[in-house]
Amino acid sequence: MNKLLEVNQLKTYFFTDNGTIPSVDGVSFSIDKGQTTAIVGESGCGKSVTSYSIMRLVDSPGKIVNGEVQFEGKDLTKVTEKEMRTVRGNEISMIFQEPLTSLNPVIKIGNQLDEILILHQKMSRIKAKKQSIAMLQKVGIPRGEQIYRSYPHELSGGMRQRVMIAMALSCNPKLLIADEPTTALDVTIQAQILKLMKKLTEDYQTSILLITHDLGVVAEIADRVIVMYSGQVVEEADVFTLFANPKHPYTRGLLASTLQLDEYKGNLDTIQGNVPSPSNKPTGCYFHPRCPVAKDICRKEMPQLKNLEQTNNRVRCWLFEDEKEGLLHAENA
Amino acid sequence: MQKTLKSNIEDDNTQLLYLEDVKKYFDVSDRIFSRKKEYLKAVDGISLKVNKGETLGIVGESGCGKSTLGNLIMGLLKPTEGKILLEGTDLTTLNAKHLKKKRSEFQMIFQDPFSSLNPRMRVFDIIAEPLITHKIVKGKELEQRVLNLMEDVGLDVSYSDRFPHEFSGGQRQRIGIARALALKPKLIVCDEPISALDVSIQSQILNLLSNLQRKYQLTYIFIAHGLPAVKHISNRIAVMYLGSIVELTTKDQLFRNPMHPYTRGLLSSIPILDPTLRGNKQNNLIEGDIPSPVNPPSGCKFHNRCPFATDKCKEEIPSFTEREPGHFVSCHYSIFDL
Numbered sequence: 001m002n003k004l005l006e007v008n009q010l011k012t013y014f015f016t017d018n019g020t021i022p023s024v025d026g027v028s029f030s031i032d033k034g035q036t037t038a039i040v041g042e043s044g045c046g047k048s049v050t051s052y053s054i055m056r057l058v059d060s061p062g063k064i065v066n067g068e069v070q071f072e073g074k075d076l077t078k079v080t081e082k083e084m085r086t087v088r089g090n091e092i093s094m095i096f097q098e099p100l101t102s103l104n105p106v107i108k109i110g111n112q113l114d115e116i117l118i119l120h121q122k123m124s125r126i127k128a129k130k131q132s133i134a135m136l137q138k139v140g141i142p143r144g145e146q147i148y149r150s151y152p153h154e155l156s157g158g159m160r161q162r163v164m165i166a167m168a169l170s171c172n173p174k175l176l177i178a179d180e181p182t183t184a185l186d187v188t189i190q191a192q193i194l195k196l197m198k199k200l201t202e203d204y205q206t207s208i209l210l211i212t213h214d215l216g217v218v219a220e221i222a223d224r225v226i227v228m229y230s231g232q233v234v235e236e237a238d239v240f241t242l243f244a245n246p247k248h249p250y251t252r253g254l255l256a257s258t259l260q261l262d263e264y265k266g267n268l269d270t271i272q273g274n275v276p277s278p279s280n281k282p283t284g285c286y287f288h289p290r291c292p293v294a295k296d297i298c299r300k301e302m303p304q305l306k307n308l309e310q311t312n313n314r315v316r317c318w319l320f321e322d323e324k325e326g327l328l329h330a331e332n333a
Numbered sequence: 334m335q336k337t338l339k340s341n342i343e344d345d346n347t348q349l350l351y352l353e354d355v356k357k358y359f360d361v362s363d364r365i366f367s368r369k370k371e372y373l374k375a376v377d378g379i380s381l382k383v384n385k386g387e388t389l390g391i392v393g394e395s396g397c398g399k400s401t402l403g404n405l406i407m408g409l410l411k412p413t414e415g416k417i418l419l420e421g422t423d424l425t426t427l428n429a430k431h432l433k434k435k436r437s438e439f440q441m442i443f444q445d446p447f448s449s450l451n452p453r454m455r456v457f458d459i460i461a462e463p464l465i466t467h468k469i470v471k472g473k474e475l476e477q478r479v480l481n482l483m484e485d486v487g488l489d490v491s492y493s494d495r496f497p498h499e500f501s502g503g504q505r506q507r508i509g510i511a512r513a514l515a516l517k518p519k520l521i522v523c524d525e526p527i528s529a530l531d532v533s534i535q536s537q538i539l540n541l542l543s544n545l546q547r548k549y550q551l552t553y554i555f556i557a558h559g560l561p562a563v564k565h566i567s568n569r570i571a572v573m574y575l576g577s578i579v580e581l582t583t584k585d586q587l588f589r590n591p592m593h594p595y596t597r598g599l600l601s602s603i604p605i606l607d608p609t610l611r612g613n614k615q616n617n618l619i620e621g622d623i624p625s626p627v628n629p630p631s632g633c634k635f636h637n638r639c640p641f642a643t644d645k646c647k648e649e650i651p652s653f654t655e656r657e658p659g660h661f662v663s664c665h666y667s668i669f670d671l
Binding site for chain 1: 342370394395431500503531532533534535536537539540543544558559560561562564565588598599600601602603604605606607608611618619620623640
């Protein structure tokens with residue numbers, strides 16, 4: 001068994017004045033050692049809340065109501081807050097979308113980097129400084145000594161994200177959760193950061209859980225892909241299968257509507273309608289109001305997430321309930 | 334700017350908008366301690382023309398001045414230097430009263446559909462406001478006009494007395510488009526109209542914009558940082574870098590034969606939706622960060638990130654020359670020599 005993290009039937013609900021919102025609604029998946037797993041989906045699909053739940057960073061009124069998060073023989077939903085603090089930053093670390101808001105604006109970059117090493121690795125200040133500057137060089141920041149003495153606002157967006165990556169990797173974590181790490185960056189900088197993440201995780205043998213809405217980024221660095229819609233996993237596959245042969249109508253729609261540099265004739269492919277509001281989900285399959293191939297049963301009953309024959313790829317769709325019929329449908333579509 | 338471009342422009346009746354050497358400098362000098370004047374050159378000498386019925390795409394990374402350019406065209410900012418002519422009228426010389434009158438001919442769609450709609454106004458009033466301000470129609474006719482506009486942009490007319498917060502991002506962007514259309518403008522400046530939207534909604538809005546253009550013979554200036562969207566909707570594309578246009582040509586030429594090293598780098602930075610091709614384009618990546626527009630590099634502003642830069646690039650500013658018909662590039666070298 002090479003599993004590093006196993007999420008089982010995770011449910012995170014938000015209890016608001018206007019009712020309960022099931023942001024994450026029974027999500028299960030696992031991450032292997034050294035693997036890059038991507039969770040893709042649109043806004044409100046629960047991809048970020050899933051990652052926050054793994055780190056136990058969900059604030060009130062949100063609460064993990066069910067499920068377990070197995071990491072190195074521990075269930076992270078059950079361990080004490082003190083134990084959790086040694087896991088965060090040390091064994092699982094996280095980088096966020098907007099590096100400016102996740103760095104402390106009044107503390108120098110160097111001190112913020114040192115703090116982690118002093119806290120988790122019990123290093124001395126002098127040793128921590130040496131290690132921090134080495135980390136800055138590893139993430140491709142020239143003049144590490146000078147940046148060590150800078151404040152976050154003095155750096156560009158790409159540099160700040162490099163600093164965040166240096167911080168996240170400084171304790172050599174086993175899992176790095178990257179929540180939209182390149183969304184706020186320009187394309188030329190995004191390409192640099194993706195290249196860097198790929199290289200570092202190979203060097204350090206770190207597993208990555210990448211949260212993103214951008215299928216292009218997924219195609220660049222992921223090994224496995226989980227597609228989420230309205231709080232549920234609708235499809236899971238290895239990256240090559242997902243892009244070559246997407247099964248779920250939502251995945252197909254998402255791929256078709258992602259803009260590419262190809263020539264388009266006439267109108268672009270779209271998924272009709274809007275993402276359903278999490279407090280007012282449709283009956284049956286959550287995707288059926290937008291699905292071009294919805295049948296009667298889709299309106300009434302929720303399909304199960306089923307393994308496809310002889311693979312560990314999974315799909316949640318009535319079309320694949322009877323697999324032969326489903327594949328036939330996929331070919332016709 | 335070149336004589337070639339200028340003379341082209343003067344004997345051309347099809348043009349709607351013409352910009353001549355437009356500059357916008359923002360004063361960022363330290364007022365208390367420093368006597369030295371420092372300027373942020375957001376737009377640094379841009380000349381271009383936009384033809385009737387076409388879509389001109391403007392792409393570039395953050396800080397390249399593309400939004401400032403959009404605001405200058407809209408008359409929301411006064412240029413430091415240069416002329417902006419809309420059908421022969423110089424917008425920069427108009428006073429507030431005349432500018433307001435002229436504004437009915439050019440409208441804007443904004444990036445963020447959450448902050449560009451007044452949260453305390455109903456959809457009906459948001460779309461009707463320009464028609465009332467410009468005293469176009471009133472009464473029953475106004476009502477009919479607004480409902481028609483809502484239908485045009487694909488909004489359910491029964492939602493007309495709802496507030497913006499009751500709509501999703503894509504629907505809000507439709508409200509913004511209806512408001513821009515209300516005065517039957519000739520030109521619409523779209524400033525990143527889809528970048529705040531979800532992937533599945535982006536294509537819906539792009540389709541809507543193309544259909545409306547066909548229906549009402551609109552001219553668009555489409556400002557965005559995402560090349561795929563710009564490619565889909567534009568006839569011609571201008572690539573901006575640090576306040577200047579580095580390449581301007583038709584869509585086909587830009588993608589078939591990109592001539593500026595920056596354009597080439599930008600094209601290869603776009604992730605491809607095919608994991609089997611990953612890593613293929615890594616060699617063309619642009620290194621380094623975008624320099625600050627307050628203190629841009631000397632000579633060619635791109636020289637510090639350009640893989641082909643020579644000493645000449647560090648000293649001389651390249652001119653914006655026509656390499657093939659309609660294809661303007663600002664580089665000392667031909668890409669084939671590099």
